[in-house]
Amino acid sequence: MIRRSFFGYLAARLPYETVQGGLPDPVDTGLPGGITLQIQVGADQKSLVNKKKTILKKGVEVHRGGIYGLFDEETKEITAPVSGTVTSVETRTGNYGRHFALVHIETSEEGDASPAFTEALTADAKGADSLTFLSQLPGRPAFKRLAEEGIHTVILSVLEKDLLTNVNQYAFQARKADFKRGADFIKELAPTARVVLALPLYLEAEAKEIGCETIGVKNLYPNGNPLLLAKRISGKAVEAGKSLEESGFLLFSAEAVAAAGKALRTQSLPQEKLVTLSLKNKETKLVSARIGTPVAKIFEAVGEELAERDHLILGGPLTGTSVYTSNMPVSADTDAIICHGPENMPRLTETYCINCGKCVRICPAHMPVNLLIRALENGLYEEAAEKYDLNSCVECGLCSFICVATLPLFQQIMLARHTLTENEKRAEKGGL
Numbered sequence: 001m002i003r004r005s006f007f008g009y010l011a012a013r014l015p016y017e018t019v020q021g022g023l024p025d026p027v028d029t030g031l032p033g034g035i036t037l038q039i040q041v042g043a044d045q046k047s048l049v050n051k052k053k054t055i056l057k058k059g060v061e062v063h064r065g066g067i068y069g070l071f072d073e074e075t076k077e078i079t080a081p082v083s084g085t086v087t088s089v090e091t092r093t094g095n096y097g098r099h100f101a102l103v104h105i106e107t108s109e110e111g112d113a114s115p116a117f118t119e120a121l122t123a124d125a126k127g128a129d130s131l132t133f134l135s136q137l138p139g140r141p142a143f144k145r146l147a148e149e150g151i152h153t154v155i156l157s158v159l160e161k162d163l164l165t166n167v168n169q170y171a172f173q174a175r176k177a178d179f180k181r182g183a184d185f186i187k188e189l190a191p192t193a194r195v196v197l198a199l200p201l202y203l204e205a206e207a208k209e210i211g212c213e214t215i216g217v218k219n220l221y222p223n224g225n226p227l228l229l230a231k232r233i234s235g236k237a238v239e240a241g242k243s244l245e246e247s248g249f250l251l252f253s254a255e256a257v258a259a260a261g262k263a264l265r266t267q268s269l270p271q272e273k274l275v276t277l278s279l280k281n282k283e284t285k286l287v288s289a290r291i292g293t294p295v296a297k298i299f300e301a302v303g304e305e306l307a308e309r310d311h312l313i314l315g316g317p318l319t320g321t322s323v324y325t326s327n328m329p330v331s332a333d334t335d336a337i338i339c340h341g342p343e344n345m346p347r348l349t350e351t352y353c354i355n356c357g358k359c360v361r362i363c364p365a366h367m368p369v370n371l372l373i374r375a376l377e378n379g380l381y382e383e384a385a386e387k388y389d390l391n392s393c394v395e396c397g398l399c400s401f402i403c404v405a406t407l408p409l410f411q412q413i414m415l416a417r418h419t420l421t422e423n424e425k426r427a428e429k430g431g432l
């Protein structure tokens with residue numbers, strides 16, 4: 001039983017990056033010699049990858065812009081950002097026990113893109129094949145889901161997912177014509193849905209030409225959080241434990257909307273991801289990198305040398321993930337990469353909660369985080385969901401940020417939610 005849904009969010013506190021007055025064009029990190037594509041797989045699929053039972057395997061040639069299935073020809077789930085040859089396929093276990101297949105591709109000459117996307121668009125721009133391609137764009141826009149039943153509200157968001165990134169604000173301002181084209185296409189695909197453009201107040205004046213219902217919000221974290229935006233727009237909280245999509249909402253990032261507009265205009269699939277880099281001297285740089293490019297190659301392009309004890313975080317400072325190797329690739333939804341030198345490593349200690357209540361006061365979902373964490377530390381995940389509103393968490397990371405005992409509260413919450421979801425899946429399959 002969920003005792004409390006999230007309601008009455010507190011005012012946001014932390015300013016996002018802004019792009020007031022414009023940004024220089026992003027640094028193009030160039031064509032990498034090799035890329036890695038990461039595909040999340042289930043535990044059962046992991047063993048298939050390890051047994052080399054994949055369609056994409058060593059020696060298979062891929063064509064830039066072509067779409068491929070990992071396990072069968074029919075399930076198209078991977079677009080090749082480069083032309084080249086698969087050199088290996090392996091698995092990796094990431095945070096919270098999630099499994100990934102890693103497809104390594106050695107890049108060949110750039111050459112012409114695969115004609116498959118153009119053919120799909122020509123046959124039917126709103127057809128299933130076109131939408132499968134468009135769902136692979138930077139930002140991972142849910143075009144396939146949009147064409148199905150049950151979506152009542154689409155949010156086009158110019159707000160950022162986390163601090164220290166400005167990719168959506170840049171994409172909206174610098175790629176306005178493509179953004180409009182993408183937004184018009186989304187409206188055509190979902191004619192009965194409410195399409196709302198959510199953007200920072202300072203950009204509101206630029207929204208007129210887009211022709212959408214607009215909502216301006218303060219450019220403060222966590223106002224860009226998808227669940228909080230849905231609540232703001234609909235006036236009603238998404239039911240605790242339900243995803244945005246299950247509740248009839250979809251969120252498209254500004255970068256994804258502009259990428260869709262460009263894809264329709266040029267009849268080819270953009271494969272470059274915008275990423276904000278935070279360098280060791282705290283400077284930020286916007287780059288445009290081919291999806292799958294290793295992090296090391298991206299920092300090299302802006303003249304930042306990575307050293308052995310540097311700390312890399314994919315994503316922002318509140319919700320990002322530490323990675324252990326600079327070979328980790330940029331994915332279609334990586335908006336930020338942070339590099340700290342060893343002297344600037346974030347604090348993290350194994351101390352005890354002193355019950356100061358700061359996490360409770362800052363939590364936008366008004367959860368009893370101080371009580372919740374006691375249950376989680378003891379592995380009482382079901383009790384955490386039943387009594388302490390675990391499922392109401394909107395995954396903003398503010399509790400970890402504020403905790404005076406520097407407890408990894410957000411990570412504990414994510415681990416618990418992932419474990420409970422996996423347990424549910426196993427129970428459905430009769431495994432528990």
Ligand code: SF4
Pocket residue numbers: 362363364365366367369392393394395396397398399400409410413
């Ligand atoms: S991450 Fe922490 S602060 Fe954010 S909603 Fe969840 S419990 Fe609350």
Ligand code: SF4
Pocket residue numbers: 352353354355356357358359360369370373402403404405406407409
């Ligand atoms: S902020 Fe940290 S120390 Fe304070 S009550 Fe929350 S968990 Fe405990």
